[in-house]
Amino acid sequence: MAHPTVADDVSEKSSSALVSRLALWGPALVVVALSLLPVLYLFARAALAEPGVALDLLTRPSTFELLVRSLGLALVVSVSSVALSLLLALVTAASDMPMRRLLVVLTVAPLAVPCYVGASAYLAALSPRGPVGGLLVALGLTPPSLHGFFGAAFVLTLFSFPLAFLPIRAALRRADASPFEAARVLGAGPLRAFIVGIWPALAPASFAGGTLVLLYALAELGAVALLRFDTFSRVIFIQLTSAFDRSGAAVVSLLLVACVVVVLVLAELLGPRAAPAVDRSRPFAPRLRGLVLPACAFSFGLSTLTLFIPATAFLWWLRARGSELPSWLWRSLSVSLGAGLVAALVCAALSLPLAILLVRGQGKATRLLARVVDVGFALPGLVVALGLSTFALHALPAVYGRFPVLLAGYVVLFLALSLGSVRGVLARVPTSLEEAARVLGCSPRQTLWRVTLPLLVPGLVAGGALVALSVMKELSLTLLLIPAGESTLATRLWAYTDEAMYADAALPGSLLVVVAALGLALVLRHEEAP
């Protein structure tokens, strides 16, 4: 880059340069260490295992079967999510669709409902004493069973498709309608015009959104365990809990990590390249005409499935429970909120130097850093937990089984969220502002403090909110690393659903959804009005 940047100025004066360099790279190295530690430790553990055990596990037909099941489920969920998201993005972009703003909010809202909460709610709803199941039983029908592949695919798709919807919708809003209109003028039907004119703009977002959902579904533990479908994560969990030698769990975890890395690499290599950003001259706003009614039925019907049924299930069971609030509720709530807050603060603090490095710096090291952070995000919570807890047990026994290890796990998993937010904002801060400050006499540090930082605050806050939200919803890492005697809303929901005590599960479930919804509303506040 031609113009001087913060990083360039930093290299000018040597002593303060060294300090500034450390200030930027120190946290970066900490993050790299934390992100790679779980995987490295698992490698060591698996290598130390009796070679027969590892080989046997890897070559067993059931392992291959597991691979097929896990990838199969993840692929089905991913493809369904992208298809759903495309349809919904089109519907919400249509100019003659009523209540579009409400529809967008309703469509994104399932992000507030973690998959295992959704699974728990549906189990509660379809239970013979639940609202939907009870109705079906009264009508003489057997309530459908959610256990198995189709139930798992259904629940996972319902509650993770917003991950694909957000980027696809953003891409659609940036898309230029001119190619589409030109194709229509030249006589193409609406579908062909769409494929030729609009789809190229949507392809990268669809692919990336689909990959995100794929990784999410691969790592998912809570929902598949509750719905009793054996995927990698569930097997690792049971290996951990029913084999005296944890090496088995380490080996299967590494297999899962290998899958994740392969998916990431393939996505990078095969993903359609984004076209250069073009100022759109005309926004793409299709007209649905006769399809308005079916579109409404479809989109609002989907919201019934994702929001209304779980809400009804929880309210029903809450009513059955009575108004007495149990003593553990406040403690679980405080731990959830407290952990979210602390993790958000730590991630925000770490995001700042990393974002500066990644946006203003250049070179192979910074690109590698970005990849490492992304790998941490993609790793399943269970694997991170296993790696960190084993490491703590053997190398840092003072913190073993206590909050710092849990916090480290949250940072590894969710730093990418806050970093992405801060990077996005920093990328839009023109370097000319910083240059002007330098010209007017500010030192690099002063420039950072008085010019750059205030502009980054919205990004830091939004990133922090995303992290806090994700921490509160997190289940698999928390289950393994939470100190004895403590619980979060997520672990409470899990435990009670496991025992089929739906009335008790409804309490943390509802709270989780409310808190998550508030956080989500905060994050989405800076969505433009359509």
Next chain:
Amino acid sequence: MEGASTHPFALLENGCHSRHRDVTALSMTRPSPLASASKLTLVALLLALPLACSKGAPTDGAEAGSAAKAITIYSGRAEPLVAPVLERFQKETGITVKVRYGDTAALTALLLEERERSPAVLFFAQDAGALGALESKDLLAPLPADLLVRVGPAYRAPSGQWVGISGRVRTLVYNTDKVKPEELPGSILELADEKWAGRVGWAPTNGSFQAFVTGVRLLHGDELAGEWLMAMNKYGAKDYPKNGAIVQAVGAGEIDVGLVNHYYLHRALAEDPGFPARNHYAAPKDAGALVNVSGLALLRHAEGPEREAAVKLASYLLSPEAQSYFAKETFEYPLARDVSGPEGLPALETLRPPELDLGKLSDLEGTLTLLRKTKVLP
């Protein structure tokens, strides 16, 4: 501006932000509603922190003496069953008990991994097999003799390294609307049959079930046990994570029979007298009539004030007060001498379990291997 990245996680950042927001405009406007709302949330979260600290502290003052103020224990027993009695202990002595709940086998594996570095000082297992397994790996310390003599010799380790707290019988819980008692088999092994296909529920990750399988292996040999497990799998026995879930499923008609411990049904009946299920006891001396004990073991590495507190807890759980809690509230068989058994249930002495030394159930590892080999556990 960075080109729109195709990297999946980069899209998270682009998905939420609007493209056309002008950053300079941002710096010149007054704080946006987002910023104020965010500040409000931050304040709310900060207020939650003192709540976290205050609500967690024990409510009563302690007369703990030289015992520690707080100890950690691992419990293979379910929280709804033991939390009330532990809370009573906390109130009486002021010692906070932090519990990690989990499956007995999982916690056994964890303890074997952690060894002396474990934060736990006491292990409350759901069955004696797990305790025997820990004993054989030298992780336990003997309990004081005055504690041990409170139960009969059959219900404690000869080495004194674990002591039984409450007794449980394996039963078959069945749905009274769908199954007639005459249809039910005398031996649990007869369930591996065509006519029970898809009607049976079990909990392969549950400690009591695993102890039962160890019993089958001891009585009939590994081969027969393996064949039975594979047959049950073939006939579609349904997996549940917990015994409580099995009983709920039987009551709801999801399955017709379930392999559980006796007391879950009585708890369900206490909550709902119309619950349509009953217990069926296996024929005398059958593996399915196994009487097992939930028990306590002191971990070897516990020392000083923590050990004292652990011994106090063990003593409390063997006291008449806690033992009658088990009899009255959870419908288990109290093992301490001179405490009356649960109402309405056959007395412990009248049961005819198979002739097995409880200590011999310690080959939990072998059972887990068999369960994995027969694909009952993945």
